[in-house]
Each structure stands twice: as C-alpha cells, then as structure tokens.
Amino acid sequence: MTAQTTLQQAMPHQAPPHQAPPHQAMIDEWYPVGLVSQLDRSGRHTALMGEPIVVSGDDAGNPLVTGGNGRILPVKVRYGHVWSSLGTPTKDIFSIPEADQPGRRFVDVGVVRVRCSPLRAVENFLDIAHFPFVHTDVLGAEPHTEVQNYTAEIRADVDEVWATQVKFYQPQASKSASGGITTEYMYRVPAPTCSVLYKTCPPRPSEWDVITLFVQPLAEDLCDVWPWMALFDDETSMTDLIHFQQMIFLQDRSILENQIPRLLPLDPGMEIPTRADLTSIAYRRWLKRHDYTYGAQLVAR
C-alpha cells in the first residue's frame, strides 16, 4: 500500500489536490488541541495539519474532538491539555512521570500562535545559544555566551532525542531565581512537535523543574504553541508564572516568524550548525529517520 492510499483511507474527506504530500507518520501522532480547563459546549474551532477541527466538552466535562466533516477523532486528556489525532495512533501519549509527583504546581500557560513551522518552534526550544540575544538579561546575558560541550543522542530504547549535561549561565533562570546562576538543563523530544525540558529548580536543588512545549501543527507553516509547566514553586503567583513564560515565548516568536525558509530544512547545506547545535542536529536526524516531515523541507529551494 502506498503512502498516498493510506492517507486517503485515513482522511477520506481530506487531501484536496493542492495539499502537501502525505505525512502518514505524523498523521498518526497525538497533538495538543486545547486546554482541558477551557473546554465548553460551543467548542474551540481550530485546525490540525490543515484539517478544520472542533474541540468541545459536554456538560460533564468530557472532551469531544470532531474533524472536518463531523467525524469523531481520537481524544485523550493529559498534562492539562486535550490531545487528538487525525490518524490512528499506535502509541499512547509520551509519559512525563513528574506530572504525577506530589508537591508540583501545574501551569497551563495558554496558547501562542506563531507563523512558523511547528518543527522550527520545537527546534528553537532545544536551543540555548540564543538566550543572551533573544532573552537578554533573563535566560542569558553577554558576555556569558559560550555553550559548553554537552551530550545529544537519539536513545534507541525509548526512541527519543535526549540532550544532557547542558549548562548555561542565566541572570534570572526562572521566576523563583534570585540573581544569576549556572543552570543545568536536560532536553527530551518524545514526539515530533513536543519537547520536555528538565531544568535546575532553584528552591529545590535535588529536583528538576519541568517545562514543556506542546505544539499543535495547524499547517506546515503555522502553529499554536501550548507551553506547560510542572514546577516546585510555592511562592510565585500563578499569574506571574504564566506571564514569565509567555514573555519568554513571545521573545522567541519574534525570531520564529523571521526565519527563512519558513519550513525546517532537513538537508544539510541550507544552514550551518556548530557544536552548540548538537541537539538540533539529533532532532533533525530523528525527524528524517521517522519521516516526520510535516513542516520540513527536504530539498534546498
């Protein structure tokens, strides 16, 4: 069976002739499509990979996701969000064990729409070298621009991208940080448009704060980004936590909407990575290996 027939069977009312080539591997993945806390009967009219969808909740709060012609789509509730898929997911949503850990505060940051490829949004989240220039005096500051060696790999056992031993000097690493510290990071990419960041937790040095980026691909060059956090921080108000993360991501948006090309180039030659970009290199390699190419371009053009 060709990929094209698979696509048509999965989405019989989809794929008008002008649409991008099939992306079955990504069609069968789970994506965030809304906040559980904002479900209502009238529903959120949005899109998933080019198909209009409606995310609503019944009176009991059960989520319902319908596709372009009213067909019922798979639905799950996890990490404060409603998740859905246009295809037939073969795996459950990736696990974040910290989401079940007592004492953490869970922060629904909300949504930020970005005119960029969903894959570029994730790649930017994996990057630390931009901190001094894009998140100046918050997540980074000159002259502390050096990216020290770290490890990035595709872990075969879990089939995820991992970066570890990532360290960076930060003037204000989080809302709970007072003054500059060298922050340690671990990054994880468990799904093509989702990333989980584990970060030094200032009030509790033995634990990691968890900050995620869940990206809803609306189109190949348009996405809704849903950051979510599971933090140890009993001091900061929820509003301040949300504002901090929204400020950070809005700074990222000014970059993401001005990158050329809009799609993430997977072929070498279009862009020049350095040692600091090892996570991005592993991410691109992993995307290519799995045919996760919705939002990517394979040939320089």
Add this chain to the structure above:
Amino acid sequence: MRSDTTGFWTPVALSADLPAGTVIPARMAAGTIALWRSQTGHIAASADRCPHRGMSLSHGFVRGEVLSCIYHGWSYGRAGNCLRIPAHPGLTPPDAIRVVTHDVRDTGGIVWVASGIPAGDPPDLDGFTPLRSLTADADRAALALAAGAQADEDGRLVTNIAGQDLCLLLADQPEGRTLIHVLVRSGSDAAARIAASRSVERLRRMAESASHKGGVQ
C-alpha cells in the same frame, strides 16, 4: 532577477534614514537585503539571511564595525565574512561562513545598492536634495502617468508640480509597488519642502487609484 550582465544601481534609502550603528531592511526588486552603517559611518549591504539558522539579518544589531544576527549573535564584517560565533568564543570562524554582499554607495544623500556590476557610478543628482521616501501601491508606469513625465533608465523622474521642481527616484518593489525618494531643489525652505511632500502624496494617491481602477479589486 534581471539576466543582463551590465548591472544597475537601485536607490534604496535616504542617507539620513540610516544613522551610524543601525541596520534596516531594504527592499530591492529581487528581495530584501540588510543595509547597515557602522559606528564610524561605513555603509554595507548584505543578504538578509544569516546562514546559521536563516534568521533575517535586518533584525540584527550593529556594534562597532560589525553586523550581528539577533538570534545567536553571529557577527559579520562589511565584506560578509563571519567574524565571531559567540557560542564558541575561542573559535575563529572558517572563511566559508559568509553572507553575500552587494556593492553600495552613499552619494548625493541617497544610498544606492548595486545589482550585478553597474557600468558606472550612480546618477548625478546635482541641484537636488533628498526630502523623504514613500512607497506607492502602483507601478512605475502609473506614477509616470500621474506625474506627466517619464523616468529615465536610472529611475529618475524630473517634473514640475505647482511651479515647483521635483526629482523623484523610483525603485521597483515586489508586488507591483514602487519606492519613491523625493528630492527638492537644494536650498528649498520649510514651506517649499512641506508643499513638495504634499504634492507627492497627491501624486501617489492619483497613481494608486488609477491602477486600482483597472485592477482586480
């Protein structure tokens, strides 16, 4: 892009609109470039794309004699070569990391950028002084019709409106738009400069409404 090899100059900005230590996007017919002036006043033009992660360089910043990308701070000299990668302070960037540059001139109060290799210098604007720039949603022909005069091959259109000599430099932009640089007779007083500005606004509206009437609105 033109296929002829002779090359030509495009007036992209007024010199006064590009102070030392700044970078701006400049739209040419073939696309946008990053136009910048160093702290000591040297002007340069490069491709508007950092080769590292594709970020637009016209969103960057100028310090001293270099242009830096706003994303990761990669710095470029006037010749387009990468001078510094802040993530790796000890590394001398290989010569292969560079941005394409364009020949650029700052003369007569106008910044000119070369496409190809122009045969000579940018045209002489003697007797005229730059006043302002504006963009018209109309092409060169519509503007010529509204002005009652044709532009020469350098895009220079000299006309007289309400008894006042005006020189307009026309630069083609994408999507049928035209960038207009307005010049007045050197020594014009404030009242004359205001009158010139208003005359060209009227001219722009005439050209735009004429081209939209025949268009597909």
